[in-house]
Amino acid sequence: MYISSLAKKGFTGLVNLAYPPFCVICNKKVLHTRQDLLICEGCFNKIKKNPPPYCKKCGRSLSGLADNVQICWECSERSFHYERSWSCFLYDGVVKDAIHLLKYSKKVSLTNLFCFLLTGFLRENTEILKDIDGILAVPLHAVKLREREFNQAHMLTEAIVKEFNTSDFSGCLRRIAATAPQSGLDRNKRFDNVKGTFAVTGSRPMRGKNLLIVDDLFTTGATLNECAGVLSKAGAKTIRCLTFARGS
């Protein structure tokens, strides 16, 4: 329902009827007016929204629980360096396939789709950007960045900065150590694995700033929490997190 209404609002522009692109997910012709999104209307409508309300710390949907529950059972056992986190969509089906195509098949042209969806979510959840002074992407290590050729988190950040006229603070946070992949590690080991991985660099002062950290995927929040800890130590006033998709 949400996606359909978003589609009606956003699907404007010219349609190339002679040579429509093919949907990156199912290979059918893309016949709606936002052909630059590279996804057909059928696949677009299968994108699963993360249904509100959300756990304030991990963004997990608390739909179906009592109204006064604000933090899920898992997050109630841990303290976080950020005040709140949101995830827009569920990491499943079309969203999972699209993220894999972007990250591992370097389908960079899918950026339009991610940015269209993410900015739509921010317009519907205006509290996320309220009083924010700067936005930062979770950085990749230089070696990883050379290998992948782009940082998907920074692509999302750039879209938000452009659309909402905010400041990009991404250059202020650096990944100073390469870590073993988080996949395959249990929850506690993921938090240990990223310790000491990030550092604040650059001349832009963090003191007193309200910051938003952006990444593509939320799994346990270990990486975002580590970034938030470093920013908090550097004097940031408040830190929020936003991820495109929420893994289970």
Ligand SMILES: [Zn+2]
């Ligand atoms: Zn399709």
Ligand SMILES: [Zn+2]
């Ligand atoms: Zn939670």
